[in-house]
Amino acid sequence: MSDDEADPELLALLRQALMGKPTQDDEPETGVLEGAEYVCDNSIDAALDMRSTKNAAAAIYEQMQQKNYSPSTWSDHELHPKTKDEGTVAFIFLMDLLNFSFWSEKPESERFAVSYRDRRWTGYWSLVASIQRALDEVNPSQGIPITDPHFWQNEDECTLDALRQVFRSTSDEEIPLLEERLACVREAGQVLYEKYQCSIPNLISAANGSAAALVNVLARDFSAFRDEHKFEGRRKPVRFLKRAQIFVADLWACFEGEGYGAFRDIDKITMFADYRVPQILCGLGCMSYSPKLDAAVRAGQLIESGSSWELQMRGCSIWCVELIRREIVRQDPDAKVNAILIDFFLYDTMKEMEAAGKESMPHHRTRSIWY
Numbered sequence: 001m002s003d004d005e006a007d008p009e010l011l012a013l014l015r016q017a018l019m020g021k022p023t024q025d026d027e028p029e030t031g032v033l034e035g036a037e038y039v040c041d042n043s044i045d046a047a048l049d050m051r052s053t054k055n056a057a058a059a060i061y062e063q064m065q066q067k068n069y070s071p072s073t074w075s076d077h078e079l080h081p082k083t084k085d086e087g088t089v090a091f092i093f094l095m096d097l098l099n100f101s102f103w104s105e106k107p108e109s110e111r112f113a114v115s116y117r118d119r120r121w122t123g124y125w126s127l128v129a130s131i132q133r134a135l136d137e138v139n140p141s142q143g144i145p146i147t148d149p150h151f152w153q154n155e156d157e158c159t160l161d162a163l164r165q166v167f168r169s170t171s172d173e174e175i176p177l178l179e180e181r182l183a184c185v186r187e188a189g190q191v192l193y194e195k196y197q198c199s200i201p202n203l204i205s206a207a208n209g210s211a212a213a214l215v216n217v218l219a220r221d222f223s224a225f226r227d228e229h230k231f232e233g234r235r236k237p238v239r240f241l242k243r244a245q246i247f248v249a250d251l252w253a254c255f256e257g258e259g260y261g262a263f264r265d266i267d268k269i270t271m272f273a274d275y276r277v278p279q280i281l282c283g284l285g286c287m288s289y290s291p292k293l294d295a296a297v298r299a300g301q302l303i304e305s306g307s308s309w310e311l312q313m314r315g316c317s318i319w320c321v322e323l324i325r326r327e328i329v330r331q332d333p334d335a336k337v338n339a340i341l342i343d344f345f346l347y348d349t350m351k352e353m354e355a356a357g358k359e360s361m362p363h364h365r366t367r368s369i370w371y
């Protein structure tokens with residue numbers, strides 16, 4: 001480098017100091033979309049169908065408009081918290097710290113389920129119901145302050161029994177991965193105590209209004225959010241960061257892009273690679289599996305976390321939703337959609353289909369803390 005060329009790093013620092021905020025080329029990236037495209041380009045057991053993806057984009061967009069899908073749809077769900085305050089921030093953090101692996105091998109009547117407000121809740125909603133129920137039960141003299149980071153880092157109070165009480169089931173089956181959930185909560189309590197004064201708003205502030213930066217901070221500071229995996233011969237791990245991303249998305253949706261939910265680069269958040277959206281993408285014909293993988297999924301075979309099959313299904317799903325988003329925007333450049341809202345719509349639609357007994361194929365079964 002010749003003497004008169006300043007160091008780009010130094011320039012960026014000076015620019016940041018002078019401007020007080022990052023400029024375009026300083027904006028962080030999560031790397032999730034790049035990794036998903038790489039996985040999809042190198043998949044042989046999962047593939048996308050372009051014609052079906054284009055057709056699905058039109059149908060999805062039409063239904064999203066009919067249902068007026070927007071960030072405020074999030075708060076319409078009966079169990080989601082309604083107040084727009086720091087308590088709800090803590091609720092969403094805990095919810096997305098534990099938003100994983102609810103599926104059961106038991107028959108519907110015997111699976112883990114939570115009774116709340118005179119209804120039986122399963123799956124993701126059993127998690128939300130459990131937290132709401134704990135908050136209803138907590139008062140100065142009793143109950144478990146399950147959304148309080150001070151409680152999380154207190155090993156004498158935040159015990160396996162306390163968590164078992166929060167997630168008590170109406171059946172003999174307890175919530176899957178209970179011990180792993182305790183480890184996630186305790187780690188979060190420790191990190192928040194050591195780095196963020198036990199304050200989740202301080203954690204959010206560390207991202208300086210960037211959704212991608214907040215996802216990266218979560219993956220950097222909390223192993224429980226570090227959803228990244230080695231795929232085939234690729235040197236860099238592929239990053240799916242599903243729960244880190246859905247935490248940012250839930251904040252954005254709940255607070256409708258204001259206050260704790262204000263992120264200037266929210267559209268950098270991708271689809272959340274779980275076990276429900278791949279299921280509906282297959283049902284729509286957008287994604288399909290090789291005969292062996294298809295047979296394994298239909299047979300309910302356990303597919304190992306971090307295996308090539310699993311990473312192909314997750315990576316192709318993320319990339320498929322990105323292609324759906326691009327097709328919607330191509331058809332309507334003014335469309336107010338991003339990968340988050342398309343994802344929320346697909347998840348909710350899959351749950352409606354499940355309730356109506358219209359699942360064309362089962363979801364894949366991987367047991368992990370990542371989704």
Ligand SMILES: Nc1nc2c(c(CN[C@H]3C=C[C@H](O)[C@@H]3O)cn2[C@@H]2O[C@H](COP(=O)(O)O)[C@@H](O)[C@H]2O)c(=O)[nH]1
Pocket residue numbers: 073074077099100101102103122123124125271272273274275276277343344345347348371
């Ligand atoms: N990709 C994606 N995955 C999602 C959600 C949600 C719930 N989000 C709410 C917020 C806004 C939306 O409108 C939803 O109402 C849960 N999951 C994942 O699904 C699995 C649970 O499935 P089941 O056991 O059948 O309930 C598990 O991996 C869980 O992490 C989502 O939105 N997108």
